Amino acid sequence: AQSVAQPEDQVNVAEGNPLTVKCTYSVSGNPYLFWYVQYPNRGLQFLLKYITGDNLVKGSYGFEAEFNKSQTSFHLKKPSALVSDSALYFCAVRDPAGGSYIPTFGRGTSLIVHP
């Protein structure tokens, strides 16, 4: 079985400060991990993914995420937050060993960047 957890419902950060949105996962084998962003009344947009290789993955809009196998985490980061980064962020996992094409999404973390 595959699962993902986003322990924070909301993250508040001041503009210009670094931000981190946390995600932990559970799979039987090696995970495929994804981050998506959702703006109000819009569909989810893909930000970045980890499949294999370098643990630090760079994605859209200056975001990056670090895959940590020992801690089963895939936290989303950005060195300097913008007000326009305020949105709902979803972490997702897929277990290739499980043979399923259905990703499991976290509950979402609301990121609020204050001017």
Next chain:
Amino acid sequence: SQTIHQWPATLVQPVGSPLSLECTVEGTSNPNLYWYRQAAGRGLQLLFYSVGIGQISSEVPQNLSASRPQDRQFILSSKKLLLSDSGFYLCAWIGIGLGMNTEAFFGQGTRLTVV
């Protein structure tokens, strides 16, 4: 390039009325298609998924049904809407031909309000 279309964007329907939401994909073939519902702007609930024409899997028993009459068309329906059917509905696809590591692409969503 691949695109996904979902309509309508908003819908207000009376209790007991029928529902039909449509999702179409362009630029790919034989995609896996998914219907999600998002309540209160938070987590995604998988409703249905389809791996091919006429093949529908239901994740949650409810007042809704889905159909896939064509390879790139996925329809969400109801014969009689309930107040509890209100929510934000999202269609998504993953191209299985690209491998299991492919991210999901989402439509823009439909805001359904049952009154």
